[in-house]
Amino acid sequence: MLVPILKQGDYLIASIQSELSDADLLKLREDLVRRVSDFRSRGVIVDVTVLDVMDSFATRTLRSMAHMIMLRGAETVIVGIQPEVAFSMVQLGLKLEGVETALDLEEGLALLDHRTKGDNKSAR
Template structure:
């Protein structure tokens, strides 16, 4: 499986396992949007450390996943952007505003707890 999607309380954690093709990125967007509704997730964490690069397409897709998730009632936090990948991302004139990021899973979880006012802990 190229992306492992786990559920923790009110949150979904999508951990990308291998570098993805463009089609797989779009499939992930659709899959996450559907799952958010199905499990009534309030938060979504996407770990992108396994992606070889974050080019203009992937960056835009992550932004559209975040916006789609918000329309479905969930906040999104991206983790695992490596330093060299971040340096490359700066070269594109991308609107990175929809992307909330955290350095690791712990930080992402506490950020989501703040964003959703502890909704994730209520169920746990």
């Protein structure tokens, strides 16, 4: 299952449309890291709203994706984690350490704007 990746200004938005296999998650990670370089993106949003389950592999893959993207010079925000999924993740001890999260796409964009544009102002 291919995940559409949209370019919105300096950001990339990957909106997961259905449950993904482990291979699909790895492909998404590869595609996003490559496109950050191709488009010189400053931020990435991964929308996981449709996911009913986030197992340890999905959590590890999202975390490693965010760290790879950070090493390429961009920020990552995971948005749309459902309350039941968050509850299950906590119960299973699954963590997205070092990865920003936001309630929805709007908050994710605002967070990226704050992180990427706020950093530039302080550097001047």
